[in-house]
Every structure is written in structure tokens, then in C-alpha cells.
Amino acid sequence: MRGLIPRAAVDGDLTVTRGGRRRVETLLHWPTTLYLILVTQAPFLYALWLSLHSWNLQMPGLGVPFVGLENYAYDLFQDSTFWISILNTFVITAGTVIVMLILGFVFALLLNRRLPGRGLLRTLLIIPFLVTSAVTAVLWKDTLLNPTYGMVNYLLSVVGIHGPPWLTNYGLVSIIAMNVWQWTPFCFLILLSGLQALPEEVMEGAQLDGAGRVALFRHIIVPQMVRYIEVAVLLGSIFVFQTFGKIYIGTGGGPGVATTNLSYYVYRVAFLDFSVGGAASLGVIGVVLAFVAVQLLFRVFREGTAL
Amino acid sequence: MSRSRGRGLGTWGLDALTYFLVLAFISPFLWMVLTSFKTEVAAYTIPPLIFFKATLAHYASVFASRFWFYFQNSVWAAVGSAVLSVIFGTLAGYSLLYLSRKRASGLLFFIISTRFMPVAAVVLPVYMVLTQVHLLDTHAALILVYTAMDLPIVTWMARSYFADIPTEIFEAASMDGAGPVQLISRVALPLAGPGLWAAGLLAVVFSWNEFFFAVNITYTQAPTLPVLVSSFMTTQGLYWARLSALDTLVVVVPVALGLIAQRHLVRGLTAGALR
Incomplete structure (x- = not known):
């Protein structure tokens, strides 16, 4: 029974x-x-x-000889692009997650208040997360960031600033902006569910005025939200780590290798250089890096779930 | 909240700020939809036009191109993988409730860790295996890969919805003589139904939007809509209005389905760790 x-x-x-x-x-x-x-x-x-093998699809005559750790040694000690791609991966991930967290928290606090049309606003705010990332890339590259006809530089020109060609001069910033647009709603949803889990008296009190409000935020709301913030940061990092479409469409990894991250570099080595062994070793390194992140993630998960 | 109070000026100010910030944030999306109804000349006009004579010509020209071919491929890949992952994921999620704490926890760790493995690490081996079994550039290849990407999320969601069902309901049913099959079909599935539907919708959204595999393992037979967007960008990137019409059509499905399932988004996205 x-x-x-x-x-x-x-x-x-x-x-x-x-x-x-x-x-x-x-x-x-x-x-x-x-x-x-x-x-x-x-x-x-x-x-x-x-x-662990050398295999170039363009030179089938060379066969597939075993080369031991040669591919890894090349990545780590001879390939400057590898280190640039690691650095770019880190900058894109950290930049996106930090800005997403700030904006997500602001939206969560604003939309946790009672206001007319709150449901509709929450719904609208989710949309960027659901937009196909290839479309996000096209949308930003053309209609927003185009140096001459784009919306961003038009708005800057209204306040007298001559905007730069964003994707060429500020490639990483542009990619981060696209990522932030996509992932802020994700962060907003998680943090909003955290705020909703707070006892109602806390939020009631939070609507008091002046110093009381600040103190409440610092000493009660933030500590209670730590777990939600951690989940947002770690999940966000793991997904943003894999940014590909925005780079493929937005910048092609350039100018030069200025916006090449690990995902895009693997694609380039595999499908443009046809170096099977090289791409495989890069992928394995990516898994090792992600594994560290997943370990951190599960430390957080295990603490709070009913598992 | 029990007491009511007047809304002060500060409150109205915050309300106005909220409306402004939300609209500003989604303005790129609104701008895309607006641009899709402009003529190409109007799309390039500076200062940007908000009022203009609308045209449906770009939608007509997108429909007249090979849009529906890509659309069909997307439907095959997304629906195929969603159906498979909901079937497998539901069984797995249910099974997890019966495993010992230690095994369930270990298995969940494994299942979710597969979702977090960088796809860049497996794209090449998958590509080479697909080539060898002659599945490259087929619907089956996309379904195969997307099911693996959706399964962890669906399994986690299913597990958490099943875990929400009160024990007493299972007890009552088994006292009435329900066996394992009836417990699933008469108790668990109906009660977790809405959640499982939402999991399926989210699986469709994620598969529909996937780009990395789509662009690398399909060419002429099975490419999906994101691939069309990318190639359209390369060949006709200067036609902003037409491109915006295509973009709008591509995102209609995921935006609509995602909004239908929005109440379940948090659970899906956080793999059941947060309710």
C-alpha cells in the first residue's frame, strides 16, 4: 500500500x-x-x-594520426586567438549578467507594486526573451545600431552626440547590449518570483517612506532575495556563456577577432578551417569551464530544493 | 492587503516611470513591427517616422519567397522534439518521485548537467556522426538534437508538477484499487496536465529559436527560420522593411506560445529549483 x-x-x-x-x-x-x-x-x-588526433577535413591524404595533447598545447601556448576568445567569453558573460541583474531587479521592484495594467506590463516585458536570437541580432545590427540610419545614433544626435559605428568600434558592448535585451526579462521573472515569495508585511513596510524604506531594502529584502539572485546569476552565466547567433550575425566575430568568443571560435575552427582535432580540443576546454559553473550552480540548488 | 490608502503624487510618478521604462525596453520589438509596415524609403527616413502610410507589400513578398518551406521545417523540428521530450520527460519526471533520495538527486544532476554542456563541444562530433549515418540536413537530425536539449527542462518541470500533487490523492486512489497505470493515467497526468502542456510549449519555443545547430547541421533540405533570417540578412540586409516583416513573422510563434505559458516560465527556466 x-x-x-x-x-x-x-x-x-x-x-x-x-x-x-x-x-x-x-x-x-x-x-x-x-x-x-x-x-x-x-x-x-x-x-x-x-x-587527441590531428584531422583536417581539407587534407584527407594526411590521415588521422594520434597526436596526444598536441591540440591542447597549441590552444594554450601558441594560439593567441584562443586566449582572446576566452577573455571575450568572460567579458560578454560578466558584462551581460551584471547589467541584466541591475535592470532585472529594477523592473521586478517596479512591477511588484500595485499599479493599473500591471499584468499587461509584465507580459510585455517578457517578449524580448521569447524573440528568436537570430532576429535580435538582425534587429539590433540594422535598425538600432546602424551608424547612419540606426535609432540609437539618431537619439544620440538629438542630444548633440555624434554616435560611433557601434559594431565596429564597440563590438563587445554591442553584443552585450543584445544579450542584456534578451536576458533581462529572464532575470526579471526570477527576481519577481522572489519578491512575491516575501511575506506581505515586508512589502507593505517597504512602501513606507524615507530612511525606513532604504533600511528595509538593505536588511530584509536583499538578504531574502540572495538565493534568487544566485540562481539568476548562475543560470544566466551558463546560457550567456554560449552566445553564438548574435556574434555570427552581428559581427562575424570581428573586426579581426575582437568579438570572437569560445563558441564562435569553435565554429570557425571546425567549419571554416576544417580542423577537427583543434575544434574538438576547444570544445573540451569549454566543457571544463562550464563544469566549474555547474558545480557552483548545484551548490546553490541543493541548499534550497526539496531534493 | 486589508487597508486601502490614497495614491500620492510619488506613487503616480513611479507608475509613470514604470510605464516609460517597460515601453522603452521593448521599443526595439515595437520598432521592428512598425518598420515591417513601412516602405523601404520610409524605413530609412531620418528622423525616424512614427506615422506613415502603411503597406502590406513586404509581408506579401516574404510569403511569395520560400518562407513556408522554412516554416514547415521549423514546425517539424520544434513540434517533433517537443512531443518526444514531453513523452520521455513526463515518464522520467514521474519516475524520479519513486527513486531513493540519493539516486533521484544524482540522476537529476546528470540530466540537468547535459543541458548546461556547451553545445560548441558536441556540435562537431554530432555533425560527423550525422554525416556517417546520412542524417545530415534532415528533420530527423534536428529533432534528435533538440529533444536532447529540451528533455532536461521538461523532466525537471514534470517532476516538480508531480511533486505538487498531495499524497492523499494517491492514497485515496490506490485504496480504491488503482494500480500503477491508473495512478499515472487517472491521477498524475490529469492533475499535472496544465504544467506538462506548458513544458511542451516551452520546448517548442526553445527549439524554434535554436540557431547554433540549425546553421551547422542543415543546408538545403531542412533549414529552419532562424537560418532564413541569417541568410536573408546576408543577401538582402539592406531591405530593412522586408527584413522586419520576415523577423516579425518568425517571432510570432515563440512570442505567442511563450506568453500563453508565461505563468510556468519561472519553473521551466530555473529547472524547478524555484516555484
């Missing part, structure tokens, strides 16, 4: 029934588990193998 009830619900350990037979429910995860092993882990192992 007890064995029929889901484990999480009764908070006991009911993997096996009294007779010792495995319950059929415990087997239902296998299609998912096997699928993910096959489609994500197996290719990764293949990538590991490839990264």
Missing part, C-alpha cells in the same frame, strides 16, 4: 516493494537517461578522442 505512493510525497525510501521486487515506476526514467547518454555523452567522448 505504502509502496504505491510516490517517494517524494511520503518522504520515505520505497524503491522496492515489501516483496523485494523493483517497482515499475523506478524504471520509467530510463528512456530519458539512455537518450541523454547517447546524444550528449557519447558525442562528448567522441570529441575527447578527436581532440
Whole structure:
């Protein structure tokens, strides 16, 4: 009888029934588990193998000789573009996450207040997150950031500033701006759900005036929100780490390699240079970096979930 | 809130600021939609035109191009992967509730970590395997890859919706003689239904918007709408109004579905860690 009830619900350990037979429910995860092993882990192992070999698709005559850690040694010690791409990945991720967090918090605080049309405003604010990233890239590159006809430089010209060609002179800033536009709603949603989880008296009190409001914000709201902020930062970092479409469409990684991040560099080495081993080793390094981030993420998750 | 109070001037000021900031933030989107109804000349006019004689010519020309071919490919890839990931993910999410705490936690860690693996690491091996099995540039290839990307999110969402169902309901049902199959089909699925639908919609949105794999593993047979946007940008990037019409058409589906599922977004995005 007890064995029929889901484990999480009764908070006991009911993997096996009294007779010792495995319950059929415990087997239902296998299609998912096997699928993910096959489609994500197996290719990764293949990538590991490839990264230890030299393989250029343009020169099939050379074969696929085993070269040990040569590809990694090249990435780390001889390839300046590799280090630039790592630095750019970091700048894009950190820049996006910091600005997204500030804007997301401002929007969450503003839209947690009671005001007419609040539901509609919340809905509208989500839209940029749902817009296809390829479209975001096109939209920003053309109608917003075009040096002559773009909206941004027009608005700057109204206040007497002669705007620069953004994508060429401030490539990383432009990519960060596109990312911020896409990911701020994501951050807003998470932080808003955090504010909504606060006891109502706190938010009531927060609408008091003057110094009381500041103190409440600093000593009560922010500490309660730490967990939500952490989740937003870590998830945001992991997704933004993979920025690709905006660079592919927006700047082509340039000028030169000024906006090339790790994702775009892997694409370039794999599909433009046809260096299979080189691209594989870059990908593996990317996984190592992401793994560190995931470890951090789960430390946060484990603390707060019902797991 | 029990007491009511008058809205002071400061409150109105904050309200006005809120409206302004939200509209300013989404103005690029509004601008895109507006531009799609302009003539090309009007699209390039400085200062930018807000009032103009609207035209549907760009929508007509986009429809007359190969838009529907790409649209169909997107539908195949997104719906195919969403259906598969909801079926597998629902089973897995349900299964997780019956595993021991330690195993469930370990398995969840594995499942979600696959979503966080940089796609750049696997795109090349996947490309080479697809070439060898002659699946490169097919709907099947996209469905295969997108299902793997959607499964972690769907599984996490499903698990959290199942966990929300009160134990008493399962108890009552099994006292009435319901077996494992009835517990799923008569109790768990109906109660978690809205959440599972939302998970499916989000899976469609994510697959629809995916670009990295789409551009690297499809060419002429199965390219999706983001690939069309990218190639349109290269060949006809100067036609802002027509490009905006295409952009608007491409985002209609994900924006509409995402807004329908918006109540479930937080749970989906945070993999069930936050409610």
C-alpha cells in the first residue's frame, strides 16, 4: 500500500516493494537517461578522442594520426586567438549578467507594486526573451545600431552626440547590449518570483517612506532575495556563456577577432578551417569551464530544493 | 492587503516611470513591427517616422519567397522534439518521485548537467556522426538534437508538477484499487496536465529559436527560420522593411506560445529549483 505512493510525497525510501521486487515506476526514467547518454555523452567522448588526433577535413591524404595533447598545447601556448576568445567569453558573460541583474531587479521592484495594467506590463516585458536570437541580432545590427540610419545614433544626435559605428568600434558592448535585451526579462521573472515569495508585511513596510524604506531594502529584502539572485546569476552565466547567433550575425566575430568568443571560435575552427582535432580540443576546454559553473550552480540548488 | 490608502503624487510618478521604462525596453520589438509596415524609403527616413502610410507589400513578398518551406521545417523540428521530450520527460519526471533520495538527486544532476554542456563541444562530433549515418540536413537530425536539449527542462518541470500533487490523492486512489497505470493515467497526468502542456510549449519555443545547430547541421533540405533570417540578412540586409516583416513573422510563434505559458516560465527556466 505504502509502496504505491510516490517517494517524494511520503518522504520515505520505497524503491522496492515489501516483496523485494523493483517497482515499475523506478524504471520509467530510463528512456530519458539512455537518450541523454547517447546524444550528449557519447558525442562528448567522441570529441575527447578527436581532440587527441590531428584531422583536417581539407587534407584527407594526411590521415588521422594520434597526436596526444598536441591540440591542447597549441590552444594554450601558441594560439593567441584562443586566449582572446576566452577573455571575450568572460567579458560578454560578466558584462551581460551584471547589467541584466541591475535592470532585472529594477523592473521586478517596479512591477511588484500595485499599479493599473500591471499584468499587461509584465507580459510585455517578457517578449524580448521569447524573440528568436537570430532576429535580435538582425534587429539590433540594422535598425538600432546602424551608424547612419540606426535609432540609437539618431537619439544620440538629438542630444548633440555624434554616435560611433557601434559594431565596429564597440563590438563587445554591442553584443552585450543584445544579450542584456534578451536576458533581462529572464532575470526579471526570477527576481519577481522572489519578491512575491516575501511575506506581505515586508512589502507593505517597504512602501513606507524615507530612511525606513532604504533600511528595509538593505536588511530584509536583499538578504531574502540572495538565493534568487544566485540562481539568476548562475543560470544566466551558463546560457550567456554560449552566445553564438548574435556574434555570427552581428559581427562575424570581428573586426579581426575582437568579438570572437569560445563558441564562435569553435565554429570557425571546425567549419571554416576544417580542423577537427583543434575544434574538438576547444570544445573540451569549454566543457571544463562550464563544469566549474555547474558545480557552483548545484551548490546553490541543493541548499534550497526539496531534493 | 486589508487597508486601502490614497495614491500620492510619488506613487503616480513611479507608475509613470514604470510605464516609460517597460515601453522603452521593448521599443526595439515595437520598432521592428512598425518598420515591417513601412516602405523601404520610409524605413530609412531620418528622423525616424512614427506615422506613415502603411503597406502590406513586404509581408506579401516574404510569403511569395520560400518562407513556408522554412516554416514547415521549423514546425517539424520544434513540434517533433517537443512531443518526444514531453513523452520521455513526463515518464522520467514521474519516475524520479519513486527513486531513493540519493539516486533521484544524482540522476537529476546528470540530466540537468547535459543541458548546461556547451553545445560548441558536441556540435562537431554530432555533425560527423550525422554525416556517417546520412542524417545530415534532415528533420530527423534536428529533432534528435533538440529533444536532447529540451528533455532536461521538461523532466525537471514534470517532476516538480508531480511533486505538487498531495499524497492523499494517491492514497485515496490506490485504496480504491488503482494500480500503477491508473495512478499515472487517472491521477498524475490529469492533475499535472496544465504544467506538462506548458513544458511542451516551452520546448517548442526553445527549439524554434535554436540557431547554433540549425546553421551547422542543415543546408538545403531542412533549414529552419532562424537560418532564413541569417541568410536573408546576408543577401538582402539592406531591405530593412522586408527584413522586419520576415523577423516579425518568425517571432510570432515563440512570442505567442511563450506568453500563453508565461505563468510556468519561472519553473521551466530555473529547472524547478524555484516555484
